[in-house]
Amino acid sequence: NPLRDDVAGPAPRHQTTQVMVGDVAVGGGAPIVVQSMTNTDTADVEGTIKQIAALARAGSEMVRITVDREEAAAAVPHIRDGIRKLGLTTPLIGDFHYIGHKLLAEYPACAEALDKYRINPGNVGFKNKRDTQFADIVEIAIRNNKAVRIGANWGSLDQELLTKLMDENAASANPRDVRAVTREAMVQSALLSAARAEEIGLPKTKMILSAKVSAVQDLIAVYQDLASRSDYAIHLGLTEAGMGSKGIVASSAALGILLQQGIGDTIRISLTPEPGGDRTREVQVAQELLQTMGFRTFVPLVAACPGCGRTTSTTFQELARSIQDFIRDEMPEWRSRYPGVENLNVAVMGCIVNGPGESKHANIGISLPGTGESPAAPVFVDGQKFRTLRGDTIAADFKALVIDYIEQ
Numbered sequence: 339n340p341l342r343d344d345v346a347g348p349a350p351r352h353q354t355t356q357v358m359v360g361d362v363a364v365g366g367g368a369p370i371v372v373q374s375m376t377n378t379d380t381a382d383v384e385g386t387i388k389q390i391a392a393l394a395r396a397g398s399e400m401v402r403i404t405v406d407r408e409e410a411a412a413a414v415p416h417i418r419d420g421i422r423k424l425g426l427t428t429p430l431i432g433d434f435h436y437i438g439h440k441l442l443a444e445y446p447a448c449a450e451a452l453d454k455y456r457i458n459p460g461n462v463g464f465k466n467k468r469d470t471q472f473a474d475i476v477e478i479a480i481r482n483n484k485a486v487r488i489g490a491n492w493g494s495l496d497q498e499l500l501t502k503l504m505d506e507n508a509a510s511a512n513p514r515d516v517r518a519v520t521r522e523a524m525v526q527s528a529l530l531s532a533a534r535a536e537e538i539g540l541p542k543t544k545m546i547l548s549a550k551v552s553a554v555q556d557l558i559a560v561y562q563d564l565a566s567r568s569d570y571a572i573h574l575g576l577t578e579a580g581m582g583s584k585g586i587v588a589s590s591a592a593l594g595i596l597l598q599q600g601i602g603d604t605i606r607i608s609l610t611p612e613p614g615g616d617r618t619r620e621v622q623v624a625q626e627l628l629q630t631m632g633f634r635t636f637v638p639l640v641a642a643c644p645g646c647g648r649t650t651s652t653t654f655q656e657l658a659r660s661i662q663d664f665i666r667d668e669m670p671e672w673r674s675r676y677p678g679v680e681n682l683n684v685a686v687m688g689c690i691v692n693g694p695g696e697s698k699h700a701n702i703g704i705s706l707p708g709t710g711e712s713p714a715a716p717v718f719v720d721g722q723k724f725r726t727l728r729g730d731t732i733a734a735d736f737k738a739l740v741i742d743y744i745e746q
């Protein structure tokens with residue numbers, strides 16, 4: 339039955355315990371949070387402040403920075419002060435591996451400046467002599483009233499736990515395949531570490547879990563399992579997603595499916611930047627994923643047709659691109675001046691076939707003339723034909739109409 343309404347829309351959100359990271363709520367029904375991570379040397383205070391500000395202005399609601407050595411730990415409070423001076427309240431997350439316990443103990447101002455600590459249970463375990471490392475970080479988090487993310491990662495999985503599960507599997511009557519056992523090790527690593535942190539005294543309201551994998555099907559299976567076995571707030575991300583379209587497609591496929599199933603309270607799209615590329619791209623992709631799926635709205639959407647043999651001039655592509663870039667550039671200011679502007683829909687279409695129809699569905703849309711059509715571009719506002727643009731200034735004129743529409 340094509341009219342069935344029980345097949346439309348995402349599953350109800352997986353019920354998780356809400357965690358406050360600074361002043362940003364994660365889980366427990368809060369809007370799905372977009373986060374990102376810097377790739378500057380954290381010891382470079384100025385460079386890191388600049389990148390955090392760029393990520394925050396692009397829409398990153400939390401930003402993670404690596405804290406890998408003493409110089410980085412010493413820089414953290416200055417970075418926090420620097421971004422606050424810019425008027426940004428973005429929570430900062432410290433990414434710790436191996437010596438995180440020492441850095442947090444020896445640099446209390448760093449421990450205080452961060453809003454959340456990320457621990458990798460693969461390299462800060464708790465079953466042997468490293469036990470105190472994990473406990474130390476958790477205790478520092480409790481003392482400073484900070485949140486913790488326990489982030490298991492396929493590439494740095496707890497080897498002791500993995501070996502134990504592999505041995506048990508080999509001895510069992512019906513051994514499972516190696517990938518399934520590795521997935522189970524990922525889930526157990528996160529859950530056992532979370533249980534240990536609770537034992538030490540960190541409440542669930544301070545804990546977020548992740549279990550990142552680089553293969554899409556494994557990632558989906560791991561997170562489905564994690565969600566079905568706990569109610570901790572969940573950070574979603576595909577690790578080592580890759581460069582360019584491969585990273586975007588893999589992340590969107592994996593995260594899109596999980597989000598549709600109600601799983602995920604905060605997301606990071608990990609894209610390998612092109613050399614000299616813009617780090618804010620991952621924020622843009624994360625926002626577009628959430629917005630195209632209907633979970634949140636961040637910036638007005640520009641619907642554009644793909645173009646075809648009916649659009650032989652470059653006018654159509656140029657206008658679609660320039661409108662999209664223009665809107666994105668103006669958004670930081672528009673957001674404060676025009677509440678709700680992010681819900682705007684704009685259409686830029688290439689010819690008469692779908693142009694008028696699609697433009698009527700948008701708040702404001704333009705149907706450019708295709709090959710052989712008369713050189714006129716009708717503009718539609720709220721479903722009605724509003725004006726026809728002609729000549730060499732169509733792009734500038736349409737931009738002006740978009741601004742007028744927003745202002746009104």
Ligand code: SF4
Pocket residue numbers: 643644645646647648649687688689690691692693708
């Ligand atoms: Fe081609 Fe026109 Fe369809 Fe755009 S709207 S893809 S130009 S036929």
